[in-house]
Amino acid sequence: MKDFNRIPRIEITHAPTPLEFAPRLSEELGCNLYIKRDDCTGLAGGGNKTRKLEYLLADAQQQGADILVTIGGLQSNHARQTAAAAAKFGFDCELVLGDVAGTPKADYYGNGNLLLDGLLGARIHRLELGEDRGVYAENLIDKLIGEGRKPYLIPIGGSSAIGSLGYVRCANEILQQISSQDIAIDQIVLATDSAGTQAGLLAGFIAAEVDLPVLGIAVSRNGKEQTQLVDVLLRQTLTQLGLDPDQAGGRVVANGNYYGEGYGITTEAMIIAVKRCAKLEGLLLDPVYTGKAMAGLMDLCAQGVIAAGSNQLFLHTGGSTGLFAYREVF
Numbered sequence: 001m002k003d004f005n006r007i008p009r010i011e012i013t014h015a016p017t018p019l020e021f022a023p024r025l026s027e028e029l030g031c032n033l034y035i036k037r038d039d040c041t042g043l044a045g046g047g048n049k050t051r052k053l054e055y056l057l058a059d060a061q062q063q064g065a066d067i068l069v070t071i072g073g074l075q076s077n078h079a080r081q082t083a084a085a086a087a088k089f090g091f092d093c094e095l096v097l098g099d100v101a102g103t104p105k106a107d108y109y110g111n112g113n114l115l116l117d118g119l120l121g122a123r124i125h126r127l128e129l130g131e132d133r134g135v136y137a138e139n140l141i142d143k144l145i146g147e148g149r150k151p152y153l154i155p156i157g158g159s160s161a162i163g164s165l166g167y168v169r170c171a172n173e174i175l176q177q178i179s180s181q182d183i184a185i186d187q188i189v190l191a192t193d194s195a196g197t198q199a200g201l202l203a204g205f206i207a208a209e210v211d212l213p214v215l216g217i218a219v220s221r222n223g224k225e226q227t228q229l230v231d232v233l234l235r236q237t238l239t240q241l242g243l244d245p246d247q248a249g250g251r252v253v254a255n256g257n258y259y260g261e262g263y264g265i266t267t268e269a270m271i272i273a274v275k276r277c278a279k280l281e282g283l284l285l286d287p288v289y290t291g292k293a294m295a296g297l298m299d300l301c302a303q304g305v306i307a308a309g310s311n312q313l314f315l316h317t318g319g320s321t322g323l324f325a326y327r328e329v330f
């Protein structure tokens with residue numbers, strides 16, 4: 001394995017983020033629930049993208065880039081954190097954001113993450129439903145190059161083998177915390193979509209030779225497709241670390257039973273999960289990712305698939321700024 005600490009990185013995250021026990025939720029669910037607070041990574045509302053951006057921005061700096069371009073939905077948490085990181089480290093930032101069918105609309109076009117993107121100084125390219133964000137971004141990159149700029153394209157969700165390194169780092173942070181707090185974790189549960197968070201965590205555990213199960217709850221596709229997506233990125237991340245990609249074999253588990261009708265479209269179970277966490281623990285989840293993941297965790301506990309009395313670690317990947325775009329459903 002390569003020397004992980006020599007991989008270029010800019011320090012942004014307020015790390016280590018807390019690892020907290022959630023006593024009132026644990027009592028309701030019948031398992032011991034610990035929450036890794038990556039909603040508290042510190043960058044303009046926090047969230048999981050901060051850790052990925054530490055490596056992506058270092059790469060952008062090495063390549064001499066002066067402008068960051070990224071892609072997402074209109075209420076993308078990744079876009080908001082990219083805009084914040086760009087501001088902090090002196091890059092310009094262009095966000096290619098697509099509308100999402102089926103989402104509540106009263107505040108979707110001006111509040112939540114989108115409000116903050118503007119405040120953070122990003123230039124927003126708002127695409128209509130059905131417009132191809134990838135093609136738009138490629139044309140934008142060509143235009144910027146033509147104007148003499150040096151753009152750096154960050155893939156959707158910051159999920160590349162470089163971005164995932166942020167969660168390799170987090171895996172080590174978790175291992176240190178569970179060791180120093182003397183907790184035996186049986187499983188990690190998290191929301192998974194563009195795959196970098198789950199792939200990075202698994203790569204980190206494989207590198208540390210730790211066999212800790214990581215259950216991804218998919219928020220936009222079925223379990224089989226999500227598993228394949230994470231598996232591909234896990235293999236790329238292991239290669240990036242100088243490890244054998246075949247160590248990925250069988251490690252990815254993704255459950256596609258909780259995303260409802262699609263990305264960003266609310267489910268009753270998500271709304272209940274968000275309200276329960278707020279009322280029982282003073283904990284703010286989000287409507288698109290962590291709310292659906294927590295709804296999955298709650299249901300799996302109720303069904304007995306997650307064993308009573310087991311120790312579960314929920315990775316809170318952030319996104320609560322998105323609640324303001326979903327006002328009418330709460």
Ligand SMILES: Cc1ncc(COP(=O)(O)O)c(C=O)c1O
Pocket residue numbers: 047048076077078157159191192193194195196197198286289290317318319
């Ligand atoms: C709040 C939140 N949780 C989870 C995820 C999913 O992480 P990943 O895209 O790395 O799978 C995202 C991605 O946008 C997110 O914003």
